Amino acid sequence: MIVADQKPINEILGMLERYDKVLFVGCQTCVAVCMAGGEKETGVLASLVRLARQKAGQPIEIDEAAIQRQCEEEFIEPLEADGYQAILSLGCGVGVNKLADHFGIPVLPGLNTGFMGHIEEHGVWAETCAGCGDCVLHRTGGICPVVRCAKSLMNGPCGGYTDDGLCESGTGAPCAWIAIYKRLKELGLLESMTETSPPKDWSKDRFSGPRTRVREDVRL
Amino acid sequence: MQNNVTPDETETFEPKIIAFCCHYCAFAAADLAGTMRLQYPPNIHIIRLPCTGKVDALYLLKAFEEGADGVMVAGCEEGSCHFTNGNLRAKKRVHHVRDQLEQTGIEGERLEMFNLSSAMGSRFAEIAHLMTDRIRKLGPLFGNESAN
Structure with missing residues (x-):
């Protein structure tokens, strides 16, 4: 699977600074298995960002979605992004590229994509193919x-x-x-x-x- | 980052605190505190869990999002978990969420994990006072943004 890691929260907040209505899109394949960008991680990140922005006195409206694979057009097609100023993708870099190709609004990466690897133990992933x-x-x-x-x-x-x-x-x-x-x-x-x-x-x-x-x- | 709460506001502010309590220890301890007729602040709102190992980052964050000024997780004493290590897993999750909250500018002290046994009714009341006093001093989670 593709192994990724969430970007530092402050980097994400920086990317979102100019927006107040954003769609967070998770991916339910590789990055869900490596616990970086699945539906649950999308919910946690959205919650954190909402709290941070509320605390800073600049509330943000975030809707959450998670599609089966961001790297396939057929799964992206049903996703509606009308009315959002930007999308934050919690997919790997492939997903960010695909969403950016599909939608005419800025697509921001929520993850740093790392490598192709396997699960060594719960919570530990290792690179095994280049x-x-x-x-x-x-x-x-x-x-x-x-x-x-x-x-x-x-x-x-x-x-x-x-x-x-x-x-x-x-x-x-x-x-x-x-x-x-x-x-x-x-x-x-x-x-x-x-x-x-x-x-x-x-x-x-x-x-x-x-x-x-x-x-x-x-x-x- | 501390809110600029005046002494008057600190005295009058009634924080809302969500307590995720393990059925086998803290929840029973809260029950015992009641049976013992111990007084503790009504600010604590208990949510019973089968084990603190059920605690998830999203539970904690949603509690804050839905209006809690403070959140506590209360589980069995270390080494005494009914499910062996659920409380140790909760401890790691609580620490992780605390770190993330701090990175976003929210005081980590608003979230705390406690360990106690079902026989510690008075300790539960003490924790309820401790958390209420702490959150009262910190002020509301939101509402003082202009002062930051």
């Missing part, structure tokens, strides 16, 4: 060296790890390549460590510009 466009997980026992190795090494480890197997970068993350070694050993595939990976095709990564995927067979 969306590099050229997956190597079949060679690494399902552990991504692109995102979990600080250097994105394809032929690790680099040797820069602590005695307890943590990355020397100081993030507290385990060395991805030690994890890969252990996983391949468990799987009986350790010999694949002796194969040198060819240079990775980074042209498919996001740094080569915005990516578009087209499947002609399913286009209408």
Whole structure:
């Protein structure tokens, strides 16, 4: 899922300063699961903003909505935004882009979109895929060296790890390549460590510009 | 941020305080306070919860939005929760909401969590006095915006 975090409340209040009638729109998919921008979080943020503005003597009218996915036009279509001066989106950056494309009023981001990740435990999310466009997980026992190795090494480890197997970068993350070694050993595939990976095709990564995927067979 | 409430206003202002009370401790303690004929301010409006673990950020914020000047959450003593750790979860949520309120310019002291047992009727009355006095000193949540 896409993992995001709510922007600091003061930053949100700053963005809303010039408006007094705003629609807050949550997204019920990824950001609801990571407890950043679902229906509940939209309600909490709207409540906080109303209280803050009332306290500051500048009341604001906020209506709340939450749609299934802000990244799909069919879910955006039924949303009415007439009469609002702006929309605050609690979707990921994709949702903000889509709402801004759809509505002719300013759409403000309520979240900072972080990464693609998984739930490590309740309240903890970790990044596990960088969306590099050229997956190597079949060679690494399902552990991504692109995102979990600080250097994105394809032929690790680099040797820069602590005695307890943590990355020397100081993030507290385990060395991805030690994890890969252990996983391949468990799987009986350790010999694949002796194969040198060819240079990775980074042209498919996001740094080569915005990516578009087209499947002609399913286009209408 | 404190409201500029004059001493006269502080004496006459009757705050509205919502108390989210656990059925197994604080609610029973409030009941006991009544049975013991203990006097405590009528400003406290009790909402009974099955456990303070039921407390949600939205409950607390909506209470303020709907006119409360102060909100208290009263649960079992730490280590004595009927549901093991509901009160510890409530504690984290209350702290989180307090932080958020403070960031928006609202005094965090308007929201407080207390821990007590069902046998502590007098402690409940004491808490009711403490919160009422505290909120009375802070003044109404809204209404003094021009003074800020």
